[in-house]
Amino acid sequence: MDNIYLTIILAPLIGAIIAGFFGGTIGRKGAHWVTSTGVGISTLLSLFVLKRFMFDGEAVFNGPVYTWMVSDGLNMEVGFLVDQLTAVMISVVTFVSFCVHIYTIGYMADDEHNWPKTSLAGRNSYQRFFSYISLFTFSMLMLVMSNNFMQLFFGWEAVGLVSYLLIGFWSVRPTAIFANLKAFLVNRVGDFGFILGIAAIAMYTNSLDYAEVFAKAPGLADTQIHILGDTGWSLMSVIGILLFIGAMGKSAQVPLHVWLPDSMEGPTPISALIHAATMVTAGIFMVARMSPLYELSETALSFVLVIGATTAFFTGLIGIVQNDIKRVVAYSTLSQLGYMMVALGASAYAAGIFHLMTHAFFKALLFLAAGSVIIGMHHDQDIRNMGGIRKYMPITYWTSLVGSLALIGFPGFSGFFSKDAIIEAVHHSSIAGSGYAYVLVVAGVFVTALYSFRMFFLVFHGEGPRDEHAKAHLHETPKVVTVPLVLLAIPSVFLGYLTIGPMLFGDWFKGVLHVLPEHDTLGAIGEGFHGAGGFILHGMMGLPFYLAMGGLLVAWYVYMKNPAIAEKVKTTLLPLYQLLDRKYWFDEIYQAVFAGGSRGLGKFLWLAGDRGLIDGLAVNGSAHTVGWLAAVVRHVQTGYLYHYAIAMILGLLLLLTWFVFV
Numbered sequence: 001m002d003n004i005y006l007t008i009i010l011a012p013l014i015g016a017i018i019a020g021f022f023g024g025t026i027g028r029k030g031a032h033w034v035t036s037t038g039v040g041i042s043t044l045l046s047l048f049v050l051k052r053f054m055f056d057g058e059a060v061f062n063g064p065v066y067t068w069m070v071s072d073g074l075n076m077e078v079g080f081l082v083d084q085l086t087a088v089m090i091s092v093v094t095f096v097s098f099c100v101h102i103y104t105i106g107y108m109a110d111d112e113h114n115w116p117k118t119s120l121a122g123r124n125s126y127q128r129f130f131s132y133i134s135l136f137t138f139s140m141l142m143l144v145m146s147n148n149f150m151q152l153f154f155g156w157e158a159v160g161l162v163s164y165l166l167i168g169f170w171s172v173r174p175t176a177i178f179a180n181l182k183a184f185l186v187n188r189v190g191d192f193g194f195i196l197g198i199a200a201i202a203m204y205t206n207s208l209d210y211a212e213v214f215a216k217a218p219g220l221a222d223t224q225i226h227i228l229g230d231t232g233w234s235l236m237s238v239i240g241i242l243l244f245i246g247a248m249g250k251s252a253q254v255p256l257h258v259w260l261p262d263s264m265e266g267p268t269p270i271s272a273l274i275h276a277a278t279m280v281t282a283g284i285f286m287v288a289r290m291s292p293l294y295e296l297s298e299t300a301l302s303f304v305l306v307i308g309a310t311t312a313f314f315t316g317l318i319g320i321v322q323n324d325i326k327r328v329v330a331y332s333t334l335s336q337l338g339y340m341m342v343a344l345g346a347s348a349y350a351a352g353i354f355h356l357m358t359h360a361f362f363k364a365l366l367f368l369a370a371g372s373v374i375i376g377m378h379h380d381q382d383i384r385n386m387g388g389i390r391k392y393m394p395i396t397y398w399t400s401l402v403g404s405l406a407l408i409g410f411p412g413f414s415g416f417f418s419k420d421a422i423i424e425a426v427h428h429s430s431i432a433g434s435g436y437a438y439v440l441v442v443a444g445v446f447v448t449a450l451y452s453f454r455m456f457f458l459v460f461h462g463e464g465p466r467d468e469h470a471k472a473h474l475h476e477t478p479k480v481v482t483v484p485l486v487l488l489a490i491p492s493v494f495l496g497y498l499t500i501g502p503m504l505f506g507d508w509f510k511g512v513l514h515v516l517p518e519h520d521t522l523g524a525i526g527e528g529f530h531g532a533g534g535f536i537l538h539g540m541m542g543l544p545f546y547l548a549m550g551g552l553l554v555a556w557y558v559y560m561k562n563p564a565i566a567e568k569v570k571t572t573l574l575p576l577y578q579l580l581d582r583k584y585w586f587d588e589i590y591q592a593v594f595a596g597g598s599r600g601l602g603k604f605l606w607l608a609g610d611r612g613l614i615d616g617l618a619v620n621g622s623a624h625t626v627g628w629l630a631a632v633v634r635h636v637q638t639g640y641l642y643h644y645a646i647a648m649i650l651g652l653l654l655l656l657t658w659f660v661f662v
Helices: 002-021 023-055 084-107 125-144 149-167 174-205 210-220 235-250 259-265 268-276 279-289 298-319 325-345 349-376 394-408 414-428 434-460 468-473 479-505 521-526 531-539 543-561 563-572 574-581 583-634 641-661
Strands: 061-071 074-082 224-226 232-234
Touching: 002 023, 002 061, 002 084, 002 125, 023 084, 023 125, 074 084, 074 149, 084 125, 084 268, 084 279, 084 349, 084 479, 125 149, 125 268, 125 279, 149 174, 149 235, 149 259, 149 268, 149 279, 174 210, 174 235, 174 259, 210 235, 224 235, 232 235, 235 279, 235 298, 259 268, 259 325, 268 279, 268 325, 268 349, 279 325, 279 349, 298 325, 298 434, 298 583, 325 349, 325 414, 325 434, 349 394, 349 414, 349 479, 394 414, 394 434, 394 479, 394 543, 414 434, 414 479, 414 521, 414 531, 414 543, 434 543, 479 521, 479 531, 543 563, 563 574, 574 583
Parallel strands: none
Antiparallel strands: 061 074, 224 232
16 A cells, blocks of 8 residues: 555656656647646545545554654654545545646647747646646645645645746736735745744654654643743644644635635636645645644634634625626635634534535536636626526536535535534534634525525526627537536535535544544534434524525525616615725735835835945945045145154154053
């Protein structure tokens, strides 16, 4: 099995290297074949590993592969931890990535029109894009398969780097460059907290290995540290919060969420990959993997719970007023990431991972379906210009309907099981902030249904696209685009039904995710679990179901039957609309305070430091001093011998005086 684990990681890397360094030689076809084959191999092997754990009782693998350095007893090494959590993650990452690779062949086929003819960056851009997405897959696999914090941090930074390259892939567009720089800088804020958390772990445990750190953690549960003054801080709370700050950046939690909607500037395939299976899920995975640490601090859990609930509800509201098809789905991702964080904060780690898994499939489906619509609309992304597309693109229509129903938690679809499990877990939680979180996640169900079906009805129903040229040429996209949609639609329907029992209420994560008895909300829910069918019936009698159906009906009535209502509500609630349209002014505030503040500080240092101190005082000042001194001394140089004799006598008298009196 060791060789299988190595192959899962290395196959995408090899494909990325070949496509990246030899793309001009192997051509477009060679690039997509070598990268898709590499990721395809990883997908098959990952599913084989999942099967081994699910049916064959495969033993957990935890061991080093390569020792990089030993410093004062601290081992820094490359190693793998492959258990049930890893098996789920690698299967999700590789399967979604493989679908994205296949889809990209069709989506990026005409990429040349996005580059000016004089642009050198446009040369071999197709090959470079495949290299990047394959490298993205490798980076995420390194992260989820790591057994130590050093490798975790490597994968953590690698996905951030590749996302920077992909968001700004169309580098001739100023908006793309602004977006990738924004993502990079915002993630640096989170990563600073993340590396401080890792440093604290290394300092107090003298280890970076998960197993050793988790074994020592209970002994540090009562440890107090002093950060500022004499106030004592719980070490485990500090570590948990610092690690979570890293997750806030990667998984786009308020207030470090602002980069994710702007990541839509990248091509649609990478939007799907970032939002579904790679970068944004890294924070969710990390917190779940660190469950032995988080269980020792209710303060950290409460922090996670409140931030997640705030993100779930308030970013979902923004999705209601968005008109760009990709941005609606992007704000949906923000909201769903908040739901996952809420589950983790309620100690329902299995529910968080379960929702991560189901969400990966239907969110990738929605993004790829949006890309299919964009292709059909000749790259027009404004949903107000669409309508009636179901007549021209039936496969895209039906798969989009599946994704939308899964997203809102329609009974029987995969999203229903995972979202309802999270809501029930929060309802049973006693951790501080659980009441606040419960209200927001329940209200968020209505919001999710409203913005999801607002987009669905505006895009696929109605009279048809307003642009007559687009309407005349509108047709279903090629099979290379639609086949991945069908492949993703299948788990979006059935996966939740098939896996809820073992993943949430069985022993699938036994020994992997650690939950204290007093925090075991899923255990309490499991006492009344009588199969997936019973879970559906129970869910259909709960408030979330009625709120979801209410949101769907409101969307139908407002955007299909009486479109004038939407404009009237907008006018009546104009301040609220502006608040949502400006995204709570986070961008403006950050631009003024942080970007503007940085520029102001730079200008001050330039004027006071560079021009005033260095140029004015050190460089020009020394030159002026020398010039002044030379002008004074010049008057002494008269050319008369008696003047020099008097100067020598005076100098001699001064020296004699110095020697006599000093």
